[in-house]
Amino acid sequence: MNITNNRLSKEQYEQNFADIHPPFENKTAAQVEANRCLFCYDAPCTKSCPTDIDVPKFIKQISTDNIKGSAHTILSSNIMGAGCSKVCPVEKLCEGACVYNLLEEEPISIAKLQRYSTQKAMENNWQLFQRKPSNGKKVAIVGAGPAGLSCAHVLSRNGVDVTIYEKESKGGGLMTYGIAAYKVTPKFCEDEVNYILSIGGIEIKYNQELGKNILMGELQKNYDAVFLGIGVGVARRLGIPGESFEGVEDAISFIYNIRDKNYSLIPIGDKVAVIGMGMTAIDAATQAKRLGAKKVTLVYRRTEAEKPCTDVELDIAKLDGCEIIWLAAPKEIKGENGKVAQLICSKMMLSETDTNGRKTPIDTGEIFSLDVDMIIKAAGQIPFEELVDMNKMENKNGKLIIDTNYSTNIKGVFAGGDAVNGGKEVVDAVQAGKDGASSILEYLNLTFNLI
Amino acid sequence: MADISSNFLGIKSPNPFWLASAPPTDKKYNVLRAFEAGWGGVVWKTLGSQVKNVSSRYSAVDFNGSRLMGFNNIELISDRPLDINLKEIEECIKLFPDRAMIVSLMADNDKKSWQELIKKVEDTGAHGLELNFGCPHGMTERGMGASVGQDPEIACMVVEWVMETATIPVITKLTPNVHSVVPTGRSVVKAGTHALSLINTIQSVTGIDLDTLVPNPNVGGKSVFGGYCGPAVKPIALKMLTTIAQDELTKKVPISGIGGIGTWKDAVEFMLLGASNVQVCTAAMKHGFRIIEDMCEGMNNWMDEKGFKTIDDFIGKSVENITHWEDLDINFHVIANINQDKCIHCGLCYIACEDASHQSINLDFGKPYNKYTIKDEECVGCNLCKLVCPVEDCITMEVHRKGEEYVNWKDWQDKGLPLNDH
Numbered sequence: 001m002n003i004t005n006n007r008l009s010k011e012q013y014e015q016n017f018a019d020i021h022p023p024f025e026n027k028t029a030a031q032v033e034a035n036r037c038l039f040c041y042d043a044p045c046t047k048s049c050p051t052d053i054d055v056p057k058f059i060k061q062i063s064t065d066n067i068k069g070s071a072h073t074i075l076s077s078n079i080m081g082a083g084c085s086k087v088c089p090v091e092k093l094c095e096g097a098c099v100y101n102l103l104e105e106e107p108i109s110i111a112k113l114q115r116y117s118t119q120k121a122m123e124n125n126w127q128l129f130q131r132k133p134s135n136g137k138k139v140a141i142v143g144a145g146p147a148g149l150s151c152a153h154v155l156s157r158n159g160v161d162v163t164i165y166e167k168e169s170k171g172g173g174l175m176t177y178g179i180a181a182y183k184v185t186p187k188f189c190e191d192e193v194n195y196i197l198s199i200g201g202i203e204i205k206y207n208q209e210l211g212k213n214i215l216m217g218e219l220q221k222n223y224d225a226v227f228l229g230i231g232v233g234v235a236r237r238l239g240i241p242g243e244s245f246e247g248v249e250d251a252i253s254f255i256y257n258i259r260d261k262n263y264s265l266i267p268i269g270d271k272v273a274v275i276g277m278g279m280t281a282i283d284a285a286t287q288a289k290r291l292g293a294k295k296v297t298l299v300y301r302r303t304e305a306e307k308p309c310t311d312v313e314l315d316i317a318k319l320d321g322c323e324i325i326w327l328a329a330p331k332e333i334k335g336e337n338g339k340v341a342q343l344i345c346s347k348m349m350l351s352e353t354d355t356n357g358r359k360t361p362i363d364t365g366e367i368f369s370l371d372v373d374m375i376i377k378a379a380g381q382i383p384f385e386e387l388v389d390m391n392k393m394e395n396k397n398g399k400l401i402i403d404t405n406y407s408t409n410i411k412g413v414f415a416g417g418d419a420v421n422g423g424k425e426v427v428d429a430v431q432a433g434k435d436g437a438s439s440i441l442e443y444l445n446l447t448f449n450l451i
Numbered sequence: 452m453a454d455i456s457s458n459f460l461g462i463k464s465p466n467p468f469w470l471a472s473a474p475p476t477d478k479k480y481n482v483l484r485a486f487e488a489g490w491g492g493v494v495w496k497t498l499g500s501q502v503k504n505v506s507s508r509y510s511a512v513d514f515n516g517s518r519l520m521g522f523n524n525i526e527l528i529s530d531r532p533l534d535i536n537l538k539e540i541e542e543c544i545k546l547f548p549d550r551a552m553i554v555s556l557m558a559d560n561d562k563k564s565w566q567e568l569i570k571k572v573e574d575t576g577a578h579g580l581e582l583n584f585g586c587p588h589g590m591t592e593r594g595m596g597a598s599v600g601q602d603p604e605i606a607c608m609v610v611e612w613v614m615e616t617a618t619i620p621v622i623t624k625l626t627p628n629v630h631s632v633v634p635t636g637r638s639v640v641k642a643g644t645h646a647l648s649l650i651n652t653i654q655s656v657t658g659i660d661l662d663t664l665v666p667n668p669n670v671g672g673k674s675v676f677g678g679y680c681g682p683a684v685k686p687i688a689l690k691m692l693t694t695i696a697q698d699e700l701t702k703k704v705p706i707s708g709i710g711g712i713g714t715w716k717d718a719v720e721f722m723l724l725g726a727s728n729v730q731v732c733t734a735a736m737k738h739g740f741r742i743i744e745d746m747c748e749g750m751n752n753w754m755d756e757k758g759f760k761t762i763d764d765f766i767g768k769s770v771e772n773i774t775h776w777e778d779l780d781i782n783f784h785v786i787a788n789i790n791q792d793k794c795i796h797c798g799l800c801y802i803a804c805e806d807a808s809h810q811s812i813n814l815d816f817g818k819p820y821n822k823y824t825i826k827d828e829e830c831v832g833c834n835l836c837k838l839v840c841p842v843e844d845c846i847t848m849e850v851h852r853k854g855e856e857y858v859n860w861k862d863w864q865d866k867g868l869p870l871n872d873h
């Protein structure tokens with residue numbers, strides 16, 4: 001059948017891409033879980049949340065039936081608290097640190113409780129923040145992703161007028177265009193962006209790309225400060241022969257299409273290989289399977305012990321029926337009639353631990369081949385080198401370098417999120433936006449307040 | 452296997468668990484089901500003049516998701532016709548001759564009414580009578596129930612009327628809606644009651660509906676004080692029981708313990724503090740009659756472990772362990788100890804001691820887990836940390852006596868020992 005779209009029925013697509021996080025059925029269910037929380041002091045879960053959400057407090061507020069207060073507790077620390085409750089890898093963050101783990105008991109379902117309160121806030125459009133009167137300061141933000149939106153919200157709360165320049169036609173960044181469709185729906189992402197904007201004082205100019213439609217110089221001239229939340233760009237090239245055969249795809253654009261179009265319009269192969277073992281690779285593999293690919297194989301250079309994704313993520317892929325080949329590095333792509341036919345891989349072995357404490361994969365010289373008709377590359381993303389160089393910004397392989405005040409080497413230009421860290425989680429980007437906003441307020445001699 | 456059978460004033464039952472006078476005992480249908488389930492006896496729902504009840508009738512206090520931690524009602528005495536009750540009582544006794552059948556009474560406030568009622572009830576073959584001097588709502592407005600129990604003189608008078616006629620054992624049920632249950636207890640013992648039972652329900656307001664602003668339970672937009680019972684009242688009941696078990700006069704008669712009993716452990720505690728048997732209401736209303744099985748098995752297993760052969764072997768054993776503050780040993784001193792292998796780093800002990808006790812716990816910051824240790828010299832041994840710690844046996848209180856010898860408060864002052872610990 002090769003690469004074709006429309007492999008499944010409408011119902012099958014719907015079932016495959018249904019939300020993997022069902023909500024609490026009712027208030028009692030939420031309260032039973034909330035009452036299980038011990039209300040820890042200096043709580044480990046809070047300390048393990050990059051945005052520092054006061055977890056015991058918001059959970060206690062669910063048990064006292066103060067849902068509005070609970071939502072405020074969450075959103076004042078993390079304005080994307082609703083989205084984060086669906087996409088955070090909680091097993092390595094808050095829930096991974098919950099003290100119940102130490103009793104060999106299920107940790108508190110923190111994310112599910114967070115979803116409970118924030119969903120109510122969004123559904124009822126509770127206005128939990130009142131922006132201070134405008135103080136006349138103007139800040140430009142580039143990128144309406146988690147970092148940019150979080151920065152914008154804190155600035156607006158503190159009376160700054162914000163304009164966001166976004167190259168796409170929708171807000172949310174990778175939340176809208178990158179994260180697996182079974183974690184967040186397009187409708188949810190749109191609602192969340194609108195909810196964030198409902199505070200007022202934030203204008204988004206869509207289809208405006210920095211470096212193309214607008215230049216850094218103009219932003220510096222027209223605004224009191226600039227924040228760059230531009231994320232990272234396309235997937236890294238593998239740098240092996242055959243990468244231009246038809247059927248070799250970049251994971252980011254593959255996923256972008258899934259998020260942007262109808263599932264039935266996305267072409268997918270019969271036998272798909274996905275290269276990499278990060279969050280993106282897992283998402284690409286599971287979604288390839290859910291689109292109807294017969295066989296999906298994840299190929300990774302190292303072993304399970306070194307994998308960058310979490311156990312929970314890996315389990316999702318396994319449960320979806322994806323196969324995994326450890327210690328295999330792509331060496332060459334072979335084609336027939338201009339189309340992908342085989343992926344040739346080197347068998348690898350791990351070196352002794354090097355000075356950095358990490359084991360490097362070494363080629364054993366042995367090779368094997370996989371019959372495939374589609375290859376999805378998810379071996380890391382490349383930052384926007386060109387844009388960064390063009391503006392003479394200090395960077396490391398395209399990742400912006402900032403000082404402790406979140407400032408780049410250009411005065412008045414701040415940055416944060418994936419653009420700086422090279423690609424972490426939404427929750428890290430949200431915190432970076434908050435930190436950036438705090439530095440900008442200080443730079444503008446304004447006080448910072450999260451209330 | 453221990454023997455848990457009970458003999459209360461000659462009234463025998465296979466176990467010391469009776470159902471208290473309340474809805475579970477208000478008709479033949481329930482009582483037969485209770486006997487089938489294994490209950491040792493029942494105190495039939497209070498009989499008296501015909502009354503009419505309202506709707507709604509109950510409300511509750513929930514705590515952290517647990518329902519009915521406290522329960523409250525505004526029901527009156529039995530609202531079923533007297534002759535039907537009497538007929539059914541007789542039938543139940545015939546069907547289950549080995550179970551105790553006590554009938555609760557609250558007649559109108561005159562000698563004739565009481566004595567006529569007693570005669571009718573005795574004709575059923577009932578084994579004993581319980582005088583309801585406790586109901587704290589409704590009936591009190593008519594000068595009955597708690598109004599009788601709150602006034603030792605009136606209570607004495609009614610018991611005298613009863614004793615003139617009664618030929619079967621008489622238990623007087625006390626109201627807790629007094630500053631002390633002892634005066635009424637003494638007065639009815641003097642008047643000749645054979646036994647006491649306590650407690651009846653405590654006047655209460657369980658809560659208010661925050662939408663309508665009407666307190667619970669709501670009867671057409673109004674409420675009244677209701678009678679409180681269930682797990683929340685157990686500690687109060689135990690205290691009142693102890694005062695009766697320690698008083699020179701009242702301790703001479705057997706006591707039936709009531710108030711918040713739902714498990715074998717609760718029952719054992721009442722009996723250790725002097726109750727010869729116990730009565731249960733709320734727990735049966737919440738879970739049904741089936742709870743009797745574990746009550747019997749649990750008590751039996753505990754008795755076997757402790758080597759008690761019959762219930763008389765342990766009844767009253769803890770009474771002397773409650774003493775006067777002045778007699779406590781001031782040299783006795785405990786210090787908290789945290790077992791680091793068990794600690795889950797929740798910080799609850801720390802914040803409790805820091806904000807509300809003696810700032811005796813160290814916090815060594817860690818990410819994500821802090822380490823908590825006790826400052827031995829600061830700890831006054833209050834137990835707070837141990838009480839809040841969610842992990843069993845993680846915090847233990849270890850004995851570090853301040854001195855060898857027993858010194859009570861009076862000796863302490865006489866010796867001019869230092870008063871200020873901190």
Ligand SMILES: Cc1cc2nc3c(=O)[nH]c(=O)nc-3n(C[C@H](O)[C@H](O)[C@H](O)COP(=O)(O)OP(=O)(O)OC[C@H]3O[C@@H](n4cnc5c(N)ncnc54)[C@H](O)[C@@H]3O)c2cc1C
Pocket residue numbers: 087088089142143144145146147148165166167168171172173174175178179180183208209210211229230231232252255279280281283387416417418419423424425426427429
């Ligand atoms: C496939 C995939 C799956 C992921 N899954 C998860 C997950 O499950 N959970 C999780 O927490 N994180 C996940 N992440 C990571 C997460 O999406 C990012 O860490 C987060 O979105 C970073 O936010 P950001 O605002 O820094 O950047 P982005 O979300 O990338 O937002 C940057 C925004 O800037 C815009 N932009 C870029 N350049 C310009 C320009 N020149 N001019 C104007 N606008 C510009 C972009 O269009 C975009 O809207 C995933 C990432 C990928 C790729």
Ligand SMILES: Cc1cc2nc3c(=O)[nH]c(=O)nc-3n(C[C@H](O)[C@H](O)[C@H](O)COP(=O)(O)O)c2cc1C
Pocket residue numbers: 471472473474496497522523524526527528529555583585586624650651652679680681682684709710711712730731732733734
């Ligand atoms: C709904 C209800 C009705 C009651 N009716 C009576 C009654 O008619 N006579 C009586 O002596 N006590 C009555 N009581 C009090 C109980 O017998 C018992 O003393 C009290 O509930 C405490 O026990 P518990 O905590 O096990 O419920 C009633 C209690 C309840 C809950």
Ligand code: SF4
Pocket residue numbers: 036037038039040043044045046055056059097098099100108110797
């Ligand atoms: S660590 Fe677990 S139990 Fe403690 S506050 Fe956080 S969620 Fe609640």
Ligand code: SF4
Pocket residue numbers: 786787803804808809810811812825829830831832833834835836837
């Ligand atoms: S026993 Fe009391 S004083 Fe001692 S550590 Fe615990 S809480 Fe503090």
Ligand code: SF4
Pocket residue numbers: 789793794795796797798799800801823836839840841842845846
């Ligand atoms: S309360 Fe108990 S478990 Fe929690 S920190 Fe203290 S000792 Fe550890």
